[in-house]
Amino acid sequence: MPKTQELYLHPTSPLYLLKKNNMLDHITETTLLLDEKKCRQNIEMMAEKAERNNIRLRPHFKTHQSAQVGEWFRERGTTGITVSSLKMARYFANHGWDDILVAIPVNIRDMALVNELAAKVQLHLVSVNIETVQALTEQLQYPVNLWLKIDTGYHRTGILPHSHEQLDAMVALLEQSDKLHFTGVLAHDGHTYKQSDTDAIRTIHHTTVFLLNLVRDRFKARFPDLKVSIGDTPSCSILQTISGVDEIRPGNYVFYDLTQQHIGSCHYSQIAVCMACPVIAKHPERNEIIVHGGSVHFSKDSLTGADGSTIYGRVVELTDTGWSEPLAGIEVVSLSQEHGTIRASKALFDRYQIGDLVGILPVHSCLTADAMRGYTLLDGTQLEHLSGTGR
Amino acid sequence: MPKTQELYLHPTSPLYLLKKNNMLDHITETTLLLDEKKCRQNIEMMAEKAERNNIRLRPHFKTHQSAQVGEWFRERGTTGITVSSLKMARYFANHGWDDILVAIPVNIRDMALVNELAAKVQLHLVSVNIETVQALTEQLQYPVNLWLKIDTGYHRTGILPHSHEQLDAMVALLEQSDKLHFTGVLAHDGHTYKQSDTDAIRTIHHTTVFLLNLVRDRFKARFPDLKVSIGDTPSCSILQTISGVDEIRPGNYVFYDLTQQHIGSCHYSQIAVCMACPVIAKHPERNEIIVHGGSVHFSKDSLTGADGSTIYGRVVELTDTGWSEPLAGIEVVSLSQEHGTIRASKALFDRYQIGDLVGILPVHSCLTADAMRGYTLLDGTQLEHLSGTGR
Structure with missing residues (x-):
């Protein structure tokens, strides 16, 4: 050509x-x-948006999974990260990251790796079922931050916001644990990826923020520092003003792609x-x-x-x-x-x-x-x- | 559980x-x-079928891509293999395979690797366009076996059997080349993968054998040793009697999977x-x-x-x-x-x-x-x- x-x-x-x-x-x-320049511009755009909204950005590193791209985030002030497997947590821990959220219900078969990570970094784990909390309570050797994953409409995994009995039982167990620190409630709005209407994405986002705050409020008296965390590239890209959450965890925006362009999250020039x-x-x-x-x-x-x-x-x-x-x-x-x-x-x-x-x-x-x-x-x-x- | x-x-x-x-x-x-036992049984089944039909088996290694699984084939008499990229050819060449067919139109940007491979193994390449034959003629440093890929109905890639002008021009160029040895015509019946009717697969197979022989016959007088090679797991699994071809190149049968079970190529117990x-x-x-x-x-x-x-x-x-x-x-x-x-x-x-x-x-x-x-x-x-x- x-x-x-x-x-x-x-x-x-x-x-x-x-x-x-x-x-x-x-x-x-x-x-x-x-294209390093476009990538750094994407990193800058989201960092600036988080600062402007006074929200913590904990970018999801599952998209790039690269030690070197991680450094570009570090240069822009990132200190805490999100990953989607224990193996990915180990990789980034080995590259100097010490505040890592593993945003998938934790695999309790791999307690050896959980303990290896918990020994050296501030590890955040996610649970959906009381059996997971029980297994962690019995087998953890080091303190870990525990987040409850709430299903706010994606229906892949998560506790339904009205499952009070389940929520109360899990929180009661967390309250007794000396290793598990109940840190917050989080959600992933995966259903935004199926939209191509930015108004629908706003509605999904506001619903999720509302539901997560409902759950947090239920336990606020006993856990005054509970955090609310959300994470999906479409909402975090489309909204300019984000409120009602402490933390965002978008990941795909580091590169974007045709799916995100189709949704309306980015222009072709940002890919x-x-x-x-x-x-x-x-x-x-x-x-x-x-x-x-x-x-x-x-x-x-x-x-x-x-x-x-x-x-x-x-x-x-x-x-x-x-x-x-x-x-x-x-x-x-x-x-x-x-x-x-x-x-x-x-x-x-x-x-x-x-x-x-x-x-x-x-x-x-x-x-x-x-x-x-x-x-x-x-x-x-x-x-x-x-x-x-x-x- | x-x-x-x-x-x-x-x-x-x-x-x-x-x-x-x-x-x-x-x-x-x-x-x-x-499951090594199931895998070796699959390897045995196809080797026995090829022997019984007096046909050469050149198994496609793209399914397993494993040096050790390759050894199980070697123990059952395999000497020539098929791969789907130059990189895969290098991997198996480094593991002692010296008769390798790269069953994808050759990537002429990677002539350095083509020459590296041609220097040490009996390399078989595939072409669909005269530009590829020209580039090989100009840049090859060692002899290579060249196969023309014929499109017998899958319509992914290949020369149409009635494209006589194109075929004649390519063969004329091959005839003049001192490095390219025109070895045969081959096809891949990828459209068998979309069937779940074994009769349809037989019809596809017989059509392909007929068309490949038509093309071979056109050049038989000038190239009496031309070979016919086919390769797809559904046909090679379903047919017990295979004739009209010199070589078969199935690959997926080493493991099989749900797609092959759905087609009718295998039982669940063979996966x-x-x-x-x-x-x-x-x-x-x-x-x-x-x-x-x-x-x-x-x-x-x-x-x-x-x-x-x-x-x-x-x-x-x-x-x-x-x-x-x-x-x-x-x-x-x-x-x-x-x-x-x-x-x-x-x-x-x-x-x-x-x-x-x-x-x-x-x-x-x-x-x-x-x-x-x-x-x-x-x-x-x-x-x-x-x-x-x-x-």
């Missing part, structure tokens, strides 16, 4: 060497590009990751381009396009300094294990040659990053992802 | 220690179990991999069990159940020696990044407690193995997967 700026340089020119050495020329295989996939075959009879980039690279989330078609990614033009907004008339329409199929207009089909790189914005950046196991910055620097470290 | 054999053992009994040390007790986190997922929450109000096991573990392929519902896995009972057939009335109905939601009958809901392990047969074993990055045998031995090696 033609470069956007095709400045002619004679091979004796010093600039010629620079150009030959540009980053794209060094990419030979399917690669996840990360900080892009796949670079080599063209390996062309089919002129149906204007389809085959790239090396399948479900082992992207994972398999999809979006429904305006015409009802299923989209696995949108194509952008790669340049030496980043990428364009999505091109019209060209989309990833299918993924198998290693192949991606791109359907294009005739004009765009003709612009891509065998061996070219196609830029593709991912539908779900968390899963794509987990599948790709590492990042390449626009200057060629490699950053790690937990999944590529063998840990 | 109660063990299937609940023999009472006094703690002073030597057997008590053995029981305490059983494999399941040592599993603390989401784990991919591999050689099973996820063990800890129960992290329970919701009695809707008989839903939450396990630590989401799309980063299973990937995201699904099946449509008999009632039109979407299924992400079927639940089996784990024992110390393996697992049962799927239980009726309990299924994985949803996956998010780290959570799996299982919906159960009341009776089955009550059998699982927080901290228990749930056995889950995966929908697509290739993607699950790639996501899990390693295997645990039933005796606790760990096997590697390329994706967990950091290579």
Whole structure:
């Protein structure tokens, strides 16, 4: 595909060497590009919003899972983080993070790791069932902060706000425990991800804040320091004013993706990751381009396009300094294990040659990053992802 | 969940220690179990079928991507293998395989790796476009076997059998090349994966064999040794008699999965991999069990159940020696990044407690193995997967 700026340089020119050495020329295989500038702007945007609203930001690190990206947060003042598994907690604890919330009902089969973490960091765990609190009470060797997860409408997991008997029994047990410190109530509004109406997202957010405060108020007299924590990128992106909560835990905003753009959480220009996939075959009879980039690279989330078609990614033009907004008339329409199929207009089909790189914005950046196991910055620097470290 | 054999053992009994040390007790986190016996039986079944039909078996290693599982094939006589990326070819070349077919249109951006591989193994590459053949002709430093991929109906990639002009031009170029050895024509019947009617699979298979032979016959006079190669687990599993081809390249049969059972390629008892997922929450109000096991573990392929519902896995009972057939009335109905939601009958809901392990047969074993990055045998031995090696 033609470069956007095709400045002619004679091979004796010093600039010629620079150009030959540009980053794209060094990419030979399917690669996840990360635009550090966009990423840092996303980090800045949410940090500034939290400060302006006088709320603590405890960003979810499950999206990037990278020690180096974590440092960009640290430089912007982040001290407490959220993760989604004990293994991820260990990874970031090993990289100097000492205030970590594991935002999934804790896996009590792995008490050895729970105790290993509790010994060295301020560990926050989440529970939904009294059996979990009982197991922790019996087996914890070090103090831990315990949050009750409330189901405010997503219906994946959590205690229903009106389950008073269950809540009271769990809190009674917490009150007796010398290791568990009842810290607060939290929720994850995963149902915002299914909306594309920002008003619906506001309603979900306000409902959740209302319900979490109801639950907190029930126990406030006995636990005056109880916190309320929420965490989802759509609400935290769309709302400018956030009140009624002590803490927010968005994560995906570090990269954003096509799903978030579709919801209305971000503009295309804020998406900080892009796949670079080599063209390996062309089919002129149906204007389809085959790239090396399948479900082992992207994972398999999809979006429904305006015409009802299923989209696995949108194509952008790669340049030496980043990428364009999505091109019209060209989309990833299918993924198998290693192949991606791109359907294009005739004009765009003709612009891509065998061996070219196609830029593709991912539908779900968390899963794509987990599948790709590492990042390449626009200057060629490699950053790690937990999944590529063998840990 | 109660063990299937609940023999009472006094703690002073030597057997008590053995029981305490059983494999399941040592599993603390989401784990991919591999039943070596079932796996070796699958390997044996296809090897025997190929011998009986006097056809070469070149198994596809993209499903397991494991050096150790590869050795089980070697012990059963495998000498040539199929892979789906240059990186996978390098991994197996480093593990002593010297006859490797990379069954994806070759990525000509990675000529350095192509030449590195061609220098040390008998490398087979695949092309669909003349531009690829031209690039190889210009840049290859060592001889390579070249296969033309024919599209016999899957319509993902391949040359259409009636595209005589394209075929003739490519073969003319191959004829002039001193590095490229035109070896044969191959196809992948990916459309068999969408069938659940074994007769339809037979028809697809016979059509493919007919079309590949048509293409071979066109060039037979000039290339008398041209081979015909096909490769898909459904056809190779369902047909007992295979003729008209020189080579078969099935891969998924090494493990099988729910998709293959649904197609009719295997019985549940042949599925050689099973996820063990800890129960992290329970919701009695809707008989839903939450396990630590989401799309980063299973990937995201699904099946449509008999009632039109979407299924992400079927639940089996784990024992110390393996697992049962799927239980009726309990299924994985949803996956998010780290959570799996299982919906159960009341009776089955009550059998699982927080901290228990749930056995889950995966929908697509290739993607699950790639996501899990390693295997645990039933005796606790760990096997590697390329994706967990950091290579």
